[in-house]
Amino acid sequence: MHLPENTVIAVADGEKLSLFQNEGDASNVKLRALPESEIDSSKIPSGSRHSSSAANPDDSQQNEDGFGKGVADMLNKQVLDGKIKSLVIVAAPRTLGELRKGYHKSLSDVLLGEIDKDLTGHSIQDIEKALAAA
Incomplete structure (x- = not known):
């Protein structure tokens, strides 16, 4: 994947977000971890506020x-x-689906790509390899 300098890479699953920035150039990705951002996770998607049953997500899925x-x-x-x-999102498949529902048009405009893989907790080298292979 072609990643211009300063591209932000968001790596997420349903519980954790890590942000990185490409300090290299487009052909030589070199990621640097960015400070953690505050996430408001109190927004339970509509239709998910009912008590748990076979048709509704459980509490952990709602979270x-x-x-x-x-x-x-x-x-x-x-x-x-x-x-x-410029932005690349790497997320577990279900999380990526939830993220897509909330994309603003401006975010879609700067989005260079998505990788539907759970790489939270992986090393920067693993993330760089996944980006290079995409």
Whole structure:
């Protein structure tokens, strides 16, 4: 994947978000960890507020979906504030689906790509390899 310098890489699952920035150039990705961002995970998606049953997600799934919504909101805000000019999202498949529901048009405009893989907790080298292979 072609990653210009300063591209932000968001690596997420339903509970954790790590942000990185490419300090290398497009052909030589060199990631640096960014400080943690505050995520408001209190936003449970509509339709998920009912008590658990076979047709409704359990509480942990509701929490993960709320976290995904919070991540999308935070990324949207950073894009709208001009702090993110190019973005790649690496997320567990279900989390990626939740994130997509919350993308602002401006976020979609700066989104260079998505990788549906859970790489939270992996080393920077593993993330760089996944980006290079994408």
